[in-house]
Amino acid sequence: MYLCGPPLKKGKARVFHGLHQDFPSVVVVGLGKKNAGVNGQENWNEDKENIRAAVAVGCRQIQDLEIPCVEVDPCGDAQAAAEGAVLGLHEYNELKQKKKPVVTPQLHGSAGSEAWQKGVIYAEGQNLARYLMEAPANYITPIKFAEYIEQKLGNFASNVKVHIRPESWIATQQMGAFLSVAKGSAEPPIFLEIHYLGGANANDSPLVFVGKGVTFDSGGISLKPSSGMDAMRADMGGAATVCSAIVTAAALNLPLNIIGLAPLCENMPSGKANKPGDVVRAKNGKTIQVDNTDAEGRLLLADALCYAHNFNARAIVNAATLTGAMDVALGSAATGVFTNSSWLWNHLYEASIVTGDRVWRMPLFEHYTKQVTDCPLADLSNIGKYSRAGGACTAAAFLKEFVTAPHWAHLDIAGVMANKDEACFASLVSQDYVNGTDQEEIRTGVDQCIQKFLDVARQTECFFYKKDCSCPSRNQNK
Structure with a gap:
């Protein structure tokens, strides 16, 4: 190695050819510092993160060489190596x-095969x-999203039930806030409900996991700027996180019960759409003044959170690309976490150290x-009194008005929706694109499920932009 140049820095790669008859390349x-362990300043396990990043870089190099198979050294942590490999090789090119x-x-080698899997x-x-x-949003409409998840869960029919609730069911549940957003689009809304029964x-x-599922967010009458609006096909990131976490929990056969709820619709301008100043009624009877139709995600979540209280949940966790x-x-x-429970916060924080999703x-x-209850026409306004000031906090305060459960957390994943900074994520893309799109065994079922939930947050770095393009601004209400 030293004959080929200076020592490799963390995340940097060299390719050698013809060294071994079984391995042409x-x-x-x-890998960076050896035995780095948990970095208290960075709030993650540096060993794991370095392995994920390094393996992803190496696999991308092999992909560029058009070699069909790559053998990956476990680097001391087969699970982290597998994550880096599979994440690094992923690319959306279905339509090309x-x-x-x-x-x-x-x-x-055979050591660590269970952890690898x-x-x-x-x-x-x-x-x-x-x-x-x-x-694209025309490929993942509310009904197509729900049917795709139903298909993915088909292999686990013995302990998974999927309910695709139509608009008529949503109306009988008196989810007026959700329906007020959906009525602006020609695509009918869907309320997706998943029951995974893995417990004894x-x-x-x-x-109970709740995910915002706006499959395309134009902003409605409060229309977003056209530049970068195509990225709003991913405004259902919360629903994608929830559903993917449950698919994975079923694949791992986790020993606990999980319910996933995903209100799915589009937010579009039309003659039927919400108008600024309209007042709608949520499932719990509270009235909401819609002062900005681009703050629609919280309207979906308000009704879904009310419904989540029907299940005597151990904890309710919602995820949403909610606020710029x-x-x-x-x-x-990092993901911003708003919670009324120190117990739940501790679980989330400990899991984030392991997953690297801070x-x-x-x-x-x-x-x-x-700021959200000081409203002239209704019980609540869907934006804060001072508009942009503390926008993420006023959005969370709005959601709290629909929660009575003692253990609830709101994960605002809008910031990590397009991760373009961290080394691990930068390595998950090819040369031509910029990604803008365990210390110990987990101790309890709750820990393990929350770990998976957080781990799936990495899905939010999914957009692929040309290097000469800047990522679209998300500093808007959602």
């Missing part, structure tokens, strides 16, 4: 006539969500609640 990638060659990663399942779950978010007792209290303000606050470094706790002060 060998890629060597810098000329596709990149498929490269199949496999473990080099677990990592493959984790990464495939993340790639499922990335696929859903990257697909089907009646045990479940974890979250991107302004944290950028793409979280940061945000405030749920009464200060923000007053």
Whole structure:
């Protein structure tokens, strides 16, 4: 190695050819500091993250060489290596006539094969969500989204039930806030409900995951700028996260019960659409003044969160690409978490260290609640009194008005929707594109499921932009 140049820096690769008859090409990638462990400043396990990034870089190099199979050294952590390989080789090219060659990663040697397979399942779950978010909005409409997830869960029919609820059912549930958003589009809304019964007792209290499912967000009458609007095909990232997490939980046969809820619709301008100043009634009876139709995601979640209380949940966790303000606050470094439960926060934080999908706790002060309840025409306004100030916090305060459960968390994943900074994610794309699109075994079922839920958050780095293009601004209400 030293004869070929200076020592490799972390994430940098060299390719050697003709060294071995069984391996025509060998890629060597810098892993960084040995035994780095958990980095308290960075809030992640640096060893795991370095392995994921290095393996992803190496696999991409092999893909460029058009070699059909790559054997991956486990690098001391077969699960992390598998995640890096499968994530790194993923690319959405379903609609292109000329596709990149498929490269199949496999473990080099037999040690760690079980951990490798677990990592493959984790990464495939993340790639499922990335696929859903990257697909054009005319290919992933509300009904097509629901049917695709139903198909993916078909192999687990013994302990999974999928309910695709039509608009008539939504109306009988008195989900007026959700329906007010959906009525602007010609595409009918769907309420997707998934029950995964992996616990010893089907009646045990479940974890309930709720995901915002706006399959295209034009902003409605409060129309978004046209530049970058195509990226709003991924405004159903919360629903993609929830559904992919449950698909993976079923594949891993996790020993607990999970319910996933995804209100699915488009937000479009039309003669039937919400108008600024309209007042709608949510499932819990509270009235909402719609001061900005581009703050629609919270209307879907309001009704879905009310419905989530029907299941005597151990915890309710919702995920949404909710506010551009979250991107302004944290950028793409971490997911903002708003929660009323220190117990739930601790689970989320500990899981994030393992997965490398970092979280940061945000405030749920009464200060923000007053800004959404000080409303002239209704019980609540769907934006804060001071509009942009503390936008992520006022959105969370709005959602809190529809939650009575003692353990609830809201994950605003808008900032990590297009991760363009971190080394691991930068390595998950080819030369021509910029991705803009375990310390110990997890101790309990709750921990493991939340770990998977957070791990799937990596799906939100799914957009592919040309290097000479800047990512579209997301500093808007959603």
